[in-house]
Amino acid sequence: MKKWIAIIICLVLIILHAEAQRRIPGQRGIQASVGVSDGYGLLKNKKISYQVGISLSHYTLNKNKWLYGVEYWEKQYCYGNRSIPVSQLTAEYGYYYTFWSNWGKDIFLSGGISGLAGYEVLNWGKKELPDGATLTDKNGLIGGTALTFEIETYVYDRIILLIHIRERILFGSSINKFHHLTGLGIKYIL
Structure with a gap:
């Protein structure tokens, strides 16, 4: 009888504490993300507006994470019948605080703040346009911050689906200082 009581107690403790080895302190993951930005340009006027990224995450003792990527x-x-591209390549280093997770530890809601630094290029460095007009804005270094709301949901023990909403605030840019990004990503726990 004592044997069965011990087995039942062990099973109950395992079930109550089962988190499938998720967000262990020191655990690392690699993630890739894609998204649209600034008014969802793919849907309006055939303007293209997108972002892609790759990052590494590192979980802390309290299940929050550091992210760098x-x-x-x-x-x-749009300029007449042409389009002028503006491109930014940025490096990010930030901290994400987890403020909610479900009982099964397979859905996490986080808010993060990141520092950004990078470079911005207008029209791939070409100042003169085909109609003779000249761009007065300059390429240059940019820097700022990003505020992020992120939802992580485990698809499998090592595969996570990400949904994020970000607001990037960049100084030194020749165009808008604020950029809203909405995207999806996938993370693999190493």
Whole structure:
């Protein structure tokens, strides 16, 4: 009888504490993300506005995470019957605080703040346009911050689906200082 009680207690403790080895302190993951930005340009006026990124994450003792990575952002601006691309390549280093997770530890809601630094290029460095007009804005270094809301949901023990909403605030840019990004990503736990 004592044997069965011990087995039942062990099973109950395992079930109550089962987190499938998720967000262990020191655990690392690699993630890739894609998204649209600034008014969802793919849906309006055939302007292209997108971002792609790759990042590494590192979980802390309290199940929050540090994130560092690179991101490429591009937006096409209409000029007559042409489009003028503006591209930004940024490096990111940030901290994400987990403020909610479900009982099964397979859905996490986080908010993060990141520092950004990078370079912006207008029209791939070409100042003169085919009609003779000249761009007065300059290529240059940019820097700022990003505020992020992120949802992580485990698809499998090592595969996570990400949904994020970001607001990037960049100084030194020749165009808008604020960029809203919405995207999807996938993370693999190493």
